[in-house]
Amino acid sequence: MSAVSDPHVVNVAIIGGGLMGRELAAALQRWPALIDHPVSPRLTAVCDVNPAALEWFRSVPTVTTLVTDYHDLLSDPTVDVVYVAVRHDLHEQIYTDVINAGKSLLAEKPFGIDRAAADAIVAATNAHPESFVRCSSEMPFFPGAQMALRYVQSGALGRIVEAKNSFLHSSDLDVNKPINWKRQRAFCGDAGVMNDLGLHAWHVPLRLGWVPEAVYAVLQNIVPERQGPDGVPVPCDTWDNAVLHSEVLHDGYTFPLTTETKRIDPGEKNTWVFEAIGMDGGVRFSTKNPKCVEVFSVIDVPGGGREQSWQQLDAGSQSVWPTVTGPNFESGFSDSILQMWAAFLAERAGQLGDGFGCVRPEEAAFTHRLYAAAAASHQSGNRTAV
Numbered sequence: 001m002s003a004v005s006d007p008h009v010v011n012v013a014i015i016g017g018g019l020m021g022r023e024l025a026a027a028l029q030r031w032p033a034l035i036d037h038p039v040s041p042r043l044t045a046v047c048d049v050n051p052a053a054l055e056w057f058r059s060v061p062t063v064t065t066l067v068t069d070y071h072d073l074l075s076d077p078t079v080d081v082v083y084v085a086v087r088h089d090l091h092e093q094i095y096t097d098v099i100n101a102g103k104s105l106l107a108e109k110p111f112g113i114d115r116a117a118a119d120a121i122v123a124a125t126n127a128h129p130e131s132f133v134r135c136s137s138e139m140p141f142f143p144g145a146q147m148a149l150r151y152v153q154s155g156a157l158g159r160i161v162e163a164k165n166s167f168l169h170s171s172d173l174d175v176n177k178p179i180n181w182k183r184q185r186a187f188c189g190d191a192g193v194m195n196d197l198g199l200h201a202w203h204v205p206l207r208l209g210w211v212p213e214a215v216y217a218v219l220q221n222i223v224p225e226r227q228g229p230d231g232v233p234v235p236c237d238t239w240d241n242a243v244l245h246s247e248v249l250h251d252g253y254t255f256p257l258t259t260e261t262k263r264i265d266p267g268e269k270n271t272w273v274f275e276a277i278g279m280d281g282g283v284r285f286s287t288k289n290p291k292c293v294e295v296f297s298v299i300d301v302p303g304g305g306r307e308q309s310w311q312q313l314d315a316g317s318q319s320v321w322p323t324v325t326g327p328n329f330e331s332g333f334s335d336s337i338l339q340m341w342a343a344f345l346a347e348r349a350g351q352l353g354d355g356f357g358c359v360r361p362e363e364a365a366f367t368h369r370l371y372a373a374a375a376a377s378h379q380s381g382n383r384t385a386v
């Protein structure tokens with residue numbers, strides 16, 4: 001009997017088989033956890049300039065192609081979707097090549113090293129509507145983050161008093177950690193930690209329509225040198241921490257929105273925090289305690305009258321796309337990657353409905369305007385228009 005190609009199958013290729021490339025390969029092998037997803041992705045091809053990085057992918061049963069030149073993947077008509085996870089200085093060239101080849105793209109953040117690169121990628125996207133393009137940001141796919149988002153969308157906050165979204169690391173607390181490309185301006189970009197972590201902190205605010213008019217930023221380069229490959233100190237010339245205080249016009253009034261992105265926040269490993277406070281309600285979620293969502297209201301306390309109260313809810317396991325996982329079970333980072341891909345491929349297939357989707361090209365490009373305004377604000381010491 002001849003093989004019949006399944007229209008639901010989507011062939012995925014990876015360019016950049018490092019930390020994040022392997023994460024995707026693992027996530028796709030958990031695809032059966034999703035219930036009634038419209039497509040069935042298969043990782044078939046991987047490219048990395050480092051042949052040693054390709055070895056790991058030999059254990060993935062669906063992978064048939066391992067190459068060191070990504071053009072070999074782009075000329076392969078069987079490849080439908082490409083995930084690119086490479087250094088920031090390579091984004092513009094590789095992303096535009098993928099888009100110009102007519103392949104769909106899930107790009108890694110920051111979607112180009114700077115504003116000009118992001119604009120060039122958006123221009124390529126607009127010129128190739130057959131290429132479905134989104135950018136990676138998985139933390140909002142934690143069930144607790146989705147619960148917090150739905151709380152805000154319900155209008156339960158009333159008039160918004162303030163909001164905050166943070167992404168906090170402490171991976172650079174060790175001053176003896178050697179330099180790598182993520183800590184060098186030439187490869188990471190002028191925006192430094194904002195390029196690394198910023199999109200995680202802006203995905204939800206921008207999707208809620210909280211678009212800042214102006215920012216006041218404080219940026220820090222806390223460790224200006226690190227040891228190079230031969231042990232000799234070299235410049236570590238990127239911003240480590242960035243705090244952006246911004247002003248959002250919403251429903252005819254403004255409220256402060258703070259985003260924090262930090263490589264050095266002692267005690268934090270990979271903590272994404274969202275908090276929104278209003279006159280009628282409030283909501284908080286942190287991946288530090290990933291089951292817990294806190295909501296604020298004024299309640300009747302039996303025998304105690306009306307009191308202000310933060311209450312805790314358990315978020316359970318369900319996020320954007322339903323899974324076979326019991327609804328009361330826990331969720332983690334690898335689940336959020338699976339959910340992000342479920343949303344990306346469902347939206348590409350036109351079947352996400354009003355479900356929460358991945359970062360759009362114009363949202364990603366806008367974050368570079370925010371980072372440029374933040375840099376100007378830090379330099380001048382003034383509030384700066386975006």
Ligand SMILES: NC(=O)c1ccc[n+]([C@@H]2O[C@H](COP(=O)([O-])OP(=O)(O)OC[C@H]3O[C@@H](n4cnc5c(N)ncnc54)[C@H](O)[C@@H]3O)[C@@H](O)[C@H]2O)c1
Nearest residue numbers: 015016017018019020047048049050053085086108109136
């Ligand atoms: N979404 C997230 O949570 C998250 C986390 C970490 C990194 N990232 C992003 O992912 C991207 C990659 O980061 P990473 O941590 O995986 O980096 P990495 O250094 O671990 O891996 C990058 C890989 O790309 C390969 N490479 C370099 N040039 C190439 C080329 N021309 N063609 C093919 N392969 C090439 C390298 O050999 C390396 O194996 C960056 O944009 C980064 O900001 C996202």
